[in-house]
Amino acid sequence: MNAPRFNIGLPLLAKELTEQSARRRTYVIRVVYAVALYGFTLWTFWNQLGSWNSNSFAILGRGRELFEAIAGLQFAGLYLFLPAMTCGVLTSEKERDTLALLLLTKLGPWTIVFEKLLGRLVPMWSFLLLSMPLLAVAYSLGGVEVVEVINLAWALLVTTVQVGAFSILCSAWCRTTSAAFLATYLFGAAVILGPPILTQGGQRDVLGLVSGFTLYFEALGILVNQPRYGGGPQEAVFLLFGPWLAMHPASQWQPFRMTVVRSLPIICFSLTCLFAARVVLWRRAFVQPSNYIMRLFKSLDAFFMRANQNRWTKGIVLIHESVTLPDYEPIRWRETKKRSLGTTRYLIRMLLAIEVPVAFGMLLPDYSRDDHGGGITAIACLLWVIAALVLTVQSTALIGLERSRQTLDVLLTTQMSSEAIVREKFAGIWRMIRMLWIPFATVYVFRAWWQINGRSPGEMMFGVVSALLAVAIYPPLIAWIGFHQGMRRRSQTQATLVTLGLIVAWCVLPILVSELLTPASWSPQWPPVARRWGGTADFIVSLRWLSPAFVVSFPSLVHHSYSGQDGALHFVMLAGHFVYAGGVLLFLRGRGLATFAKHVNRNDGQIVDDDDIDRLASIRKLIVGSGIYRDEKPEE
Amino acid sequence: MLAVDVHDLRVKYGKLEAVKGITLQIPPGEVFGFIGPNGAGKSSTIRVLATLQPAYEGRAKIMDLDIKTKPHLVRERIGYVPDFFGVYEDLTAREYLHFFAAAYRLPVSRRKAVVDDVLQLTDLTHKIDSQVDSLSRGMKQRLSLARVLLHDPAVLLLDEPASGLDPRARIEMRELLKALKEMGKTILISSHILHELAQLCTRIGIIETGRMVAEGSVAEIYQRLGVLKIVHVQVAQQTPTLIASLRALAGVTQVDDQVDRLSIRIEEGQLDVEDLHDFIHAQGARIRMFQPEVMDMETAFMKLTEGQTA
Known part of the structure; x- marks a missing residue:
C-alpha cells in the first residue's frame, strides 16, 4: 500500500x-x-x-x-x-x-x-x-x-x-x-x-x-x-x-x-x-437577502404608530392615501403610489427622520457658530452624503429593478414611448428631491440666520446663491448619473457602486489634483502651459472649483472678504461652476432620454412615411375628440 | 396579408450568429409552434418580432407592418409573453391589469369591462384583489396572458409560456390557448413541451443552430420523418433464411436480430407495414408479435435535431 x-x-x-x-x-x-x-x-x-x-x-x-x-x-x-x-x-x-x-x-x-x-x-x-x-x-x-x-x-x-x-x-x-x-x-x-x-x-x-x-x-x-x-x-x-x-x-x-x-x-x-x-x-x-430600506421604514412605521398613540393626538391620521388605479401615466402612478420610497406617507416619515436631527443640530448655538459655521458645514456635508446615497440607490433602481424583476421587456412592448417611460420613471425621484429640499433649506436658512451679524452682505449673498444653485442642480444631477449607470450596468449593485465612485471622484479629484500640483515655490522648471497663466499658480488653484464638494463647503471654509477683486473672482468662479454643472445635467438628461431605447434594446424605429403621420394624427384626433384623452394629458 | 412574415432573418450577438436566415410565413388565425433545443434561436426570433431586438438583418413584418420602421404600430398589434413571468409583485391583480391597460392606452371608460373580461377568460376573477406575489406560478402565467389580451392584439408571441409549470397548470394553459385559437388569434408559441404543441398547433417549425430544419403541419412533419420506421417482430420459428430473405426485401434497410425480437427498419414510401406482415407470413413464420414503433414528437424532434446550439 x-x-x-x-x-x-x-x-x-x-x-x-x-x-x-x-x-x-x-x-x-x-x-x-x-x-x-x-x-x-x-x-x-x-x-x-x-x-x-x-x-x-x-x-x-x-x-x-x-x-x-x-x-x-x-x-x-x-x-x-x-x-x-x-x-x-x-x-x-x-x-x-x-x-x-x-x-x-x-x-x-x-x-x-x-x-x-x-x-x-x-x-x-x-x-x-x-x-x-x-x-x-x-x-x-x-x-x-x-x-x-x-x-x-x-x-x-x-x-x-x-x-x-x-x-x-x-x-x-x-x-x-x-x-x-x-x-x-x-x-x-x-x-x-x-x-x-x-x-x-x-x-x-x-x-x-x-x-x-x-x-x-x-x-x-x-x-x-x-x-x-x-x-x-x-x-x-x-x-x-x-x-x-x-x-x-x-x-x-x-x-x-x-x-x-x-x-x-x-x-x-x-x-x-x-x-x-x-x-x-x-x-x-x-442568509436571505434583506431589504434594509424596507426594514428601516418598518421600524420607523412602528415608531411613529407608537408615538401617535398618545392622549393628545390619539392616533390621528393627517394624510389618507386612498387606493387609486392608474389613469394616464401608469409608471408615474406606480412610482408615486406603490413604491415605498415614493409614497407621501413614507416620504413624510423620512423627512421627519432627517429633519428632526438636522433642526436639533441647528439649534445648538455653540456648535452652529463654531469655526465660522464649521458645525453647520459638517451637518450640511452629512446631509449631502445622505442625499447622494438615497438618490443613487433610487435612481439606479429605476431600470435595474425592472431588469432584475424581469418586467422591463413587458413594459417595453407596450405603446408607451421611450421618452414617456423615462419621464414617468423620474416622477418618484422628483418627489424625493423635493422632500430633500426641506432639510437643505433648514440648514442653509439657519446658516444665513446665524451669520447675519457676523458677515458682510457679499458673504451672505455668496452663501445663499451657492446653496440655492447647489440644491437645485446637484440632486437631479446625481439622479441622472445613477439612471445612466442603472441603464448600462447588468446589476443594480454594480450601478450603485459605480455611481458612488463617480460622485466621490468628481468631488475629490479636482481638489486632490489642485493640491498636488500647487507648487510650494514657483519655478522656471514648470511647464510652459502653466507659466502662461500669468506666471502664477492661479490656474491650478482654480481647478478645485470643478469639485462640487469644494463649492458646497467653500462659504464656510474660509472667512473671506467678499468684496473687491477676490469677491468678484469668487462669484465668477461660482457662476462658472454652476454653468458647467448645469450643462452636465442637461447633457445627461438629454442623453438619457435619447439613448434609453438603445440601452434597453428597444426598437424605436422612425416614422418614415406619410401614412404613419396621417394615421397617428387621426388616432390623436379621435382620442382627443372623444374627450377621454386631452392630448395625452390627464383630465383635471 | 400575412400575420407574421419573416424572410431571411439574421440576428448576431457580437461574433455569434444566433439566427441564420430564418424564413417564416404565418397566415392570420394560425397557431404556429416553434420547437428547438436551448440556444437554437427561438427567443431571438420572437424578440425581433416583439420589437425588442433592434439589430437584425432581413425582413420581419407583423400584419404587413415592418418591425424595423414601424415598431410603434407593431406594438399595437402584438401581445408578448416572455419566458419569465414579468409581473410586478407589489401590485394586486387588478392594479397590475389597470397599470398595463393605461400603458396600452386603453380609454378609462373601457378599462373596467376589459379587465373583468380578461380575468374571466383566464379564470382569475376570484383573485382580482390578491397580491400578485401570492399567486401560484400557473396563475402568474395566466395573469401574463390576461395582460397581453387587454388591447386585443391580433398576434400573440408566447415564448415558452408553459415552462416551469406543473402538469395541472400546463393543461390549464393549453386549454386557454385553445380558447384563444378559437377566438381567431394568430399565435406564435415556442415550447419544449412537444406533444402539447402537437395537440394545439396547426403548423410547427423545428429550429436548430439558428436554422429552420423542418416546417409544416404536424402530419407533414410525421410523414417526412417517417422515412425510416422500425417494426418490432417476434416469430415462432426464426431461421437464418427468414432473416436473409427479409434483408433482401425491397424497402427494408436494416434487420437487427435481437435477443427476443427482430427490429426491422423500413422506408415507408417503398414498403408498407401491411406488406411486410404479409411477406413474413408468406415465409412460413408464425408471428407472435408485430409492433410498428409509434413515433411521437419527441422522437421526431430528436431525429431532426442534433442538440447543437448556434
Whole structure:
C-alpha cells in the first residue's frame, strides 16, 4: 500500500488568480496604478530638481522626501483599493449561489477564507512591488537608511493583511456586495478614526468628539509634514494605523525588531478578523437577502404608530392615501403610489427622520457658530452624503429593478414611448428631491440666520446663491448619473457602486489634483502651459472649483472678504461652476432620454412615411375628440 | 396579408450568429409552434418580432407592418409573453391589469369591462384583489396572458409560456390557448413541451443552430420523418433464411436480430407495414408479435435535431 502523499494544492487561489488574469480590467487597473504612482513620484522628483536647480549636487542626501511621497501614495492606494477589491470575494459567491457548492467540497472554512484572502492580496502585493525601483531611486539619492526601507515593507505587508482580513470579514458577514462595500469602508474608517474620536470624546463633552478628527488630521500632518508640528498626539490611539509604523518621526531608524513589536496590535487585529470570518462563513452562508430600506421604514412605521398613540393626538391620521388605479401615466402612478420610497406617507416619515436631527443640530448655538459655521458645514456635508446615497440607490433602481424583476421587456412592448417611460420613471425621484429640499433649506436658512451679524452682505449673498444653485442642480444631477449607470450596468449593485465612485471622484479629484500640483515655490522648471497663466499658480488653484464638494463647503471654509477683486473672482468662479454643472445635467438628461431605447434594446424605429403621420394624427384626433384623452394629458 | 412574415432573418450577438436566415410565413388565425433545443434561436426570433431586438438583418413584418420602421404600430398589434413571468409583485391583480391597460392606452371608460373580461377568460376573477406575489406560478402565467389580451392584439408571441409549470397548470394553459385559437388569434408559441404543441398547433417549425430544419403541419412533419420506421417482430420459428430473405426485401434497410425480437427498419414510401406482415407470413413464420414503433414528437424532434446550439 502506498503511503499517503502530502499534496499541497490551492485550487481556490488558482481559480481566483486565473479568473483575474482573464479579465481585461486587471491589466487596466495595474497600468493606471503604475502610471499614477510613477507620475506622482516623477512630479515630486521634478519639484525637488526645480527647487535646487542652482546646484544639482544639492539633491544628494534628499531622498527622504521622495521616500515619504512613495510610502504615502502606497498606503493611500492600499486603503483606497484593497477594500473594494476584497469585499466582494464571498458575497459574490453568495449572490451566485455558489458558496454552498464550495462549502460542500473538502475545502474547509479556514482554507476558503485564506485562499480567498490570498487571491486578493497577491495582486495588491504586485501593486506594491511596482514601487521597488522608485524606492531604489530614493535610496540612491541618500537620506534613507536600509532599515527604513525594510520597516516600510513590513508596515505595508501587515497593513495589506489587516485591510484584507477586515474586508473578508465584512464579505463573510454581508449578503450582498454593495452591503459589504459600505460596511468595509464605514466600519474600516471607524476602526481607524474611532480610537482618537473616543479618546477625545471621553475627555470633553459630546460635541468635543469633533476634536478627535483634529487629532487624526494632526497625526496625518505629522506624517506628511513633520517640521510644522513639533509634538505628536498620543500614539496609543494609532495602534491600528499602519502608516504610523513606518512614517512617524519616532520610527526613523528604529530597529526592525522594534517595528515588528509595534505591529503586533495590527497582527492580532488581522488574526481576530480572520477567525471571525471563519466563524461567520458557515453561519451566514445562507442568509436571505434583506431589504434594509424596507426594514428601516418598518421600524420607523412602528415608531411613529407608537408615538401617535398618545392622549393628545390619539392616533390621528393627517394624510389618507386612498387606493387609486392608474389613469394616464401608469409608471408615474406606480412610482408615486406603490413604491415605498415614493409614497407621501413614507416620504413624510423620512423627512421627519432627517429633519428632526438636522433642526436639533441647528439649534445648538455653540456648535452652529463654531469655526465660522464649521458645525453647520459638517451637518450640511452629512446631509449631502445622505442625499447622494438615497438618490443613487433610487435612481439606479429605476431600470435595474425592472431588469432584475424581469418586467422591463413587458413594459417595453407596450405603446408607451421611450421618452414617456423615462419621464414617468423620474416622477418618484422628483418627489424625493423635493422632500430633500426641506432639510437643505433648514440648514442653509439657519446658516444665513446665524451669520447675519457676523458677515458682510457679499458673504451672505455668496452663501445663499451657492446653496440655492447647489440644491437645485446637484440632486437631479446625481439622479441622472445613477439612471445612466442603472441603464448600462447588468446589476443594480454594480450601478450603485459605480455611481458612488463617480460622485466621490468628481468631488475629490479636482481638489486632490489642485493640491498636488500647487507648487510650494514657483519655478522656471514648470511647464510652459502653466507659466502662461500669468506666471502664477492661479490656474491650478482654480481647478478645485470643478469639485462640487469644494463649492458646497467653500462659504464656510474660509472667512473671506467678499468684496473687491477676490469677491468678484469668487462669484465668477461660482457662476462658472454652476454653468458647467448645469450643462452636465442637461447633457445627461438629454442623453438619457435619447439613448434609453438603445440601452434597453428597444426598437424605436422612425416614422418614415406619410401614412404613419396621417394615421397617428387621426388616432390623436379621435382620442382627443372623444374627450377621454386631452392630448395625452390627464383630465383635471 | 400575412400575420407574421419573416424572410431571411439574421440576428448576431457580437461574433455569434444566433439566427441564420430564418424564413417564416404565418397566415392570420394560425397557431404556429416553434420547437428547438436551448440556444437554437427561438427567443431571438420572437424578440425581433416583439420589437425588442433592434439589430437584425432581413425582413420581419407583423400584419404587413415592418418591425424595423414601424415598431410603434407593431406594438399595437402584438401581445408578448416572455419566458419569465414579468409581473410586478407589489401590485394586486387588478392594479397590475389597470397599470398595463393605461400603458396600452386603453380609454378609462373601457378599462373596467376589459379587465373583468380578461380575468374571466383566464379564470382569475376570484383573485382580482390578491397580491400578485401570492399567486401560484400557473396563475402568474395566466395573469401574463390576461395582460397581453387587454388591447386585443391580433398576434400573440408566447415564448415558452408553459415552462416551469406543473402538469395541472400546463393543461390549464393549453386549454386557454385553445380558447384563444378559437377566438381567431394568430399565435406564435415556442415550447419544449412537444406533444402539447402537437395537440394545439396547426403548423410547427423545428429550429436548430439558428436554422429552420423542418416546417409544416404536424402530419407533414410525421410523414417526412417517417422515412425510416422500425417494426418490432417476434416469430415462432426464426431461421437464418427468414432473416436473409427479409434483408433482401425491397424497402427494408436494416434487420437487427435481437435477443427476443427482430427490429426491422423500413422506408415507408417503398414498403408498407401491411406488406411486410404479409411477406413474413408468406415465409412460413408464425408471428407472435408485430409492433410498428409509434413515433411521437419527441422522437421526431430528436431525429431532426442534433442538440447543437448556434
